[in-house]
Amino acid sequence: MKRVSNIGYLARCPANGAQEDIAPVLDAELVFDEREIHFAGSRGEVPTAFRGLESIDAGGKMVIPGLVDCHTHLAFAGWRADEFKLKILGRSYLEIAKAGGGIASTLKKTREATFEELLARSEGFLAEMIKLGVTTVECKSGYGLNLEDELKTLRVYAELKKRQPLTIVSTVLGAHIVPPEYKERRAEYIKLLVDDLLPQVAKERLADFCDVFVEESAFSVEEARQIFKRGTELGLRPKLHADQLSNGGGAALAAEVGAISADHLEFIDDAGIEAMKAAGVIAVTLPLASLFTWQKPLNARRLIESGLPVALATDFNPGSSPSFHYPLSMMLACTLNRMTPAEVLKASTIISARAIGLDSKLGSLEKGKAADFCIIDAKDPDTWMYNFRGNACERTFKNGVLIYEA
Ligand code: NIG
Numbered sequence: 001m002k003r004v005s006n007i008g009y010l011a012r013c014p015a016n017g018a019q020e021d022i023a024p025v026l027d028a029e030l031v032f033d034e035r036e037i038h039f040a041g042s043r044g045e046v047p048t049a050f051r052g053l054e055s056i057d058a059g060g061k062m063v064i065p066g067l068v069d070c071h072t073h074l075a076f077a078g079w080r081a082d083e084f085k086l087k088i089l090g091r092s093y094l095e096i097a098k099a100g101g102g103i104a105s106t107l108k109k110t111r112e113a114t115f116e117e118l119l120a121r122s123e124g125f126l127a128e129m130i131k132l133g134v135t136t137v138e139c140k141s142g143y144g145l146n147l148e149d150e151l152k153t154l155r156v157y158a159e160l161k162k163r164q165p166l167t168i169v170s171t172v173l174g175a176h177i178v179p180p181e182y183k184e185r186r187a188e189y190i191k192l193l194v195d196d197l198l199p200q201v202a203k204e205r206l207a208d209f210c211d212v213f214v215e216e217s218a219f220s221v222e223e224a225r226q227i228f229k230r231g232t233e234l235g236l237r238p239k240l241h242a243d244q245l246s247n248g249g250g251a252a253l254a255a256e257v258g259a260i261s262a263d264h265l266e267f268i269d270d271a272g273i274e275a276m277k278a279a280g281v282i283a284v285t286l287p288l289a290s291l292f293t294w295q296k297p298l299n300a301r302r303l304i305e306s307g308l309p310v311a312l313a314t315d316f317n318p319g320s321s322p323s324f325h326y327p328l329s330m331m332l333a334c335t336l337n338r339m340t341p342a343e344v345l346k347a348s349t350i351i352s353a354r355a356i357g358l359d360s361k362l363g364s365l366e367k368g369k370a371a372d373f374c375i376i377d378a379k380d381p382d383t384w385m386y387n388f389r390g391n392a393c394e395r396t397f398k399n400g401v402l403i404y405e406a
């Protein structure tokens with residue numbers, strides 16, 4: 001067992017309580033081992049049995065739960081910097097997609113990439129994320145879009161689970177777009193997903209969730225329903241890319257199919273908010289994607305004030321969010337989504353863990369939870385997110401083990 005002493009500000013981010021309730025403790029200590037946290041609270045209340053333990057000095061800095069990035073498209077080949085320039089000059093995401101760019105262009109490169117190439121690149125991204133304080137990452141497929149290449153991507157995630165320290169959760173996004181070769185045969189592609197891909201994914205236990213991009217340029221509500229029905233039968237809980245570029249009824253569908261989360265939501269309306277709240281769907285905000293697509297960001301205040309919990313993720317991908325910088329997305333959640341730093345901190349930890357079904361195991365600094373935490377060189381969350389710096393994370397611990405030190 002070990003102890004972290006001299007914590008100036010401990011943000012416990014408990015599962016219970018309101019979105020802004022991070023249950024802070026000043027002058028705190030943390031006691032943990034590789035299995036779990038044994039104590040998280042005020043120095044004066046450390047149980048006597050733990051007082052003599054070997055201690056790590058936090059130097060009066062802030063300790064927070066390890067960050068949980070609950071929406072990424074981690075494994076892809078190539079980049080799309082050319083499109084970035086086109087978008088700056090005024091072309092829209094949809095126009096670029098219709099001209100054969102966008103997801104279809106990454107699709108081509110990802111199909112050409114070998115398993116080993118995708119693995120090495122993804123592992124490299126994760127190694128960078130660790131330095132920023134990230135300890136759990138959700139990873140989607142969706143740039144293979146045929147049986148072989150979707151499985152290749154998901155097997156990369158399965159391999160990553162074994163060979164690096166972060167917790168990886170994988171999601172099958174075979175319904176990202178209809179791939180070009182099925183353009184005139186949409187129903188056949190959906191049949192391939194439902195009859196072949198999803199059953200194989202379930203059989204090999206390659207994913208926990210099944211995602212669909214519900215959008216005019218991707219899949220209709222009715223098509224998504226069919227995919228989710230099969231996914232649910234196979235034990236793959238729904239997740240959605242919803243109401244990102246238009247209000248396409250994604251939020252209502254998320255509620256209808258019992259999705260664990262609905263993500264993006266720039267165009268969500270009041271009915272969508274109410275439906276998600278009633279069904280217990282977590283809203284995931286992706287401010288980096290709004291920023292890189294020149295879109296009006298989600299007003300997350302509206303959601304939080306209606307009582308809908310909001311999680312945060314990077315949406316890391318080569319098109320709409322070419323950055324895995326989670327603390328950057330946290331600052332943007334404040335400035336673009338109008339969330340307070342305390343709300344953002346819970347959105348990045350316990351609520352994000354809820355969006356991927358891991359909230360009983362991690363995401364908060366409470367007795368019995370995994371000892372995933374980081375030491376941040378800041379006085380408190382307000383100061384940290386407002387005085388944005390490249391990286392304020394000094395040490396990252398995963399399951400009680402130091403995996404990064406600045
Ligand atoms: O989450 N919305 C759909 N999918 C991605 C974009 C992927 C891409 O452009 O390559 C997203 O924004």
Ligand code: FE
Nearest residue numbers: 071073241315
């Ligand atoms: Fe996405």
